[in-house]
Amino acid sequence: MLRTISLICDFIWPRTMPQEGDHQEKISANPRTNPIVTPTLQHSLVPGLTKIKADRIQLQQVVLNLMMNGMGAVAETTERPRELLISAREKDSELIVRVEDSGMGLDAEIVQKIFNPFFTTKPHGFGMGLSISRSIIESRGGHLWAVPRPSGGTIFQFTQPIRPKESDA
Ligand SMILES: Nc1ncnc2c1ncn2[C@@H]1O[C@H](COP(=O)(O)OP(=O)(O)OP(=O)(O)O)[C@@H](O)[C@H]1O
Ligand SMILES: [Mg+2]
Numbered sequence: 617m618l619r620t621i622s623l624i625c626d627f628i629w630p631r632t633m634p635q636e637g638d639h640q641e642k643i644s645a646n647p648r649t650n651p652i653v654t655p656t657l658q659h660s661l662v663p664g665l666t667k668i669k670a671d672r673i674q675l676q677q678v679v680l681n682l683m684m685n686g687m688g689a690v691a692e693t694t695e696r697p698r699e700l701l702i703s704a705r706e707k708d709s710e711l712i713v714r715v716e717d718s719g720m721g722l723d724a725e726i727v728q729k730i731f732n733p734f735f736t737t738k739p740h741g742f743g744m745g746l747s748i749s750r751s752i753i754e755s756r757g758g759h760l761w762a763v764p765r766p767s768g769g770t771i772f773q774f775t776q777p778i779r780p781k782e783s784d785a
Contacts, residue, residue: 620657620659621676621679621680621683622676623659624659624661624679624702625672625675625676625679628661628665628675628679628704628711628713656697656698656699656700657700657701657702658699658700658701658702659701659702659703660701660702660703661702661703661704662704662705662706665704665705665706665711666706666711666778668711668776668777668778668779670756670776671756674752675752675776677748677749677752678749678752678753678760678774679702679713679715681745681746681748681749682715682749682772683700683702683715684745685717685745685746685772686700686715686716686717686719686770686772687700687717688719688738689717689719689720689721689769689770690717690718690719690769691719692719692720693718693719693720693768693769695768696718696767696768696769697718698718698719699717699718699769700715700716700717700718701714701715701716701717702714702715703716706778709777709778709779710758710775710776710777710778711775711776711777711778712773712774712775713773713774713775713776714771714772714773715771715772715773716765716769716770716771716772717765717769717770718765718767718768718769719769719770720769721764721765721768721769721770722762722764722770727762730746730762731746731747731750731760732747733747734747735747746760749774753774753775753776756776756777757776757777758774758775758776758777759774759775760772760773760774760775761773761774
């Protein structure tokens, strides 16, 4: 899982520009290191994304939080295949990163509260993951929000502005 996050973040915020080619690939979580939940992790990343100047560690933290939540959500469902899909693309001078899961989804009343500090529905949750993630994203001029996934589950998306001066950072 951590290797996958590192791989995905290396692609989105590369130290060097990614090569052209097909960057869709499926990675199965290792059942030995993750015996309870073994979703299919899939990333769909468009090659040649514009580089943005960003704090890699903070953005990795956001992706990690979203992926951990997604893993927790798919663990709760037996109705569908367990899937976690990470994708990134550019639109209207923004980088859009999307983490979607096939988990139990969000109730209408819960969705209003999930970004509040200390809101959690988990017995051992802190309820800080989304609150911190939103602060990180908004501090850099982006947005983080959640929508229901049409086929079941939840889609979290965040944006980061691509500023012209950053394109060659
Ligand atoms: N992918 C998801 N699917 C369904 N519900 C989610 C998802 N992500 C978050 N939630 C809901 O939002 C709540 C808040 O999430 P958040 O990440 O802020 O805290 P947490 O996961 O409960 O605890 P932690 O601080 O350890 O991350 C969760 O307890 C859960 O109810
Ligand atoms: Mg969390």
